């Protein structure tokens with residue numbers, strides 16, 4: 406029996422612009438380079454690469470980023 | 476922040492990943508907090524809130540007490556009973572509060588300056604009494620709030636406002652100090668190891684007696700700038716990740732390899748009579764004699 410192809414999990418990244426202080430911690434620790442800095446604000450540059458690990462949220466000091474599985 | 480609703484399809488095999496919802500624990504309208512970009516105190520606060528959530532305790536049964544400092548601003552953001560007191564005196568207030576309301580779970584959030592410099596005397600005597608409370612020392616090795624003076628945990632050679640050419644004082648090891656003074660739960664975590672920190676704080680809260688957790692975190696604005704760290708992440712890597720070893724890893728290392736590294740994890744746990752219980756026993760004995 407063929408192994409069923411793994412369904413791709415997709416995620417939504419919410420960035421709270423009023424809370425983000427642009428420290429770049431989430432960008433530096435994202436293992437798959439999903440995030441980037443745009444001046445003093447973090448932006449999503451490659452959502453498709455997100456694996457939902459939540460490292461960005463867990464190390465964000467400012468409650469400014471959350472990742473939801475869709 | 477919104478609360479995610481988990482809509483599980485009937486055939487979904489795996490539970491969908493949802494982020495931790497901090498909202499119920501944050502006092503309305505209090506964010507953004509005052510901490511600088513990349514300050515480790517925010518990461519510590521998040522681990523603390525997740526740990527409290529895991530205990531299942533009611534918010535009304537918890538009292539968070541602090542002194543003065545950036546770290547001591549913590550109680551201002553959280554929806555528990557809170558007490559923001561005088562510099563160095565958090566433990567004196569916490570002791571009084573616990574005596575008046577012994578059922579409250581007391582969590583003290585303090586800094587290395589607040590707890591170990593001006594408050595050093597209160598610190599050792601709190602450890603000695605073994606009153607049931609959790610003391611979380613946000614240890615950034617500097618006085619953040621007053622612009623970067625040396626603290627009792629500033630490592631030798633490191634630059635501060637009061638140590639322009641590098642500190643020559645030997646620092647305190649918070650955990651050794653707490654253990655020697657009699658604390659019955661002594662541990663260390665870092666902001667970098669956020670998950671381990673959450674577990675340690677959880678254990679510290681459940682422990683009956685005085686628990687001390689030394690939490691190494693970063694002050695990028697002063698300690699970082701003075702000591703030429705380029706980013707908050709670099710501080711987390713060099714100080715918190717590379718500068719520490721877990722108690723388990725340490726077993727396999729030689730004294731030379733352990734040189735200059737801080738131990739992480741639960742370092743000491745013991746049982747001793749708890750202060751409030753002893754106090755109540757004394758009251759009962761004296762009253763019985765009347």
Ligand SMILES: Cc1ncc(C[n+]2csc(CCOP(=O)(O)OP(=O)(O)O)c2C)c(N)n1
Pocket residue numbers: 543544545546547562585586587588589590593613615617618619620621626694
């Ligand atoms: C009696 C008194 N002395 C001095 C001060 C000034 N002061 C405020 S915070 C602080 C040090 C805070 O350092 P720490 O506890 O490490 O907290 P951090 O800001 O680093 O988190 C000092 C000396 C004060 N507020 N009150």
Ligand code: SF4
Pocket residue numbers: 418434435436437438439440454455456457458459460461462472
């Ligand atoms: S959840 Fe993980 S992979 Fe996705 S953006 Fe955050 S750190 Fe990157």
Ligand code: SF4
Pocket residue numbers: 424425426427428429430431432446447461464465466467468469470513
């Ligand atoms: S870690 Fe948080 S505050 Fe820092 S850049 Fe990322 S979202 Fe913004």
Ligand code: SF4
Pocket residue numbers: 509510511513514515516545546615619620693694695696697
């Ligand atoms: S001064 Fe240092 S400790 Fe205080 S908020 Fe800024 S980075 Fe944090």
Ligand SMILES: [Mg+2]
Pocket residue numbers: 544586587588613614615616617618619626
């Ligand atoms: Mg400090």
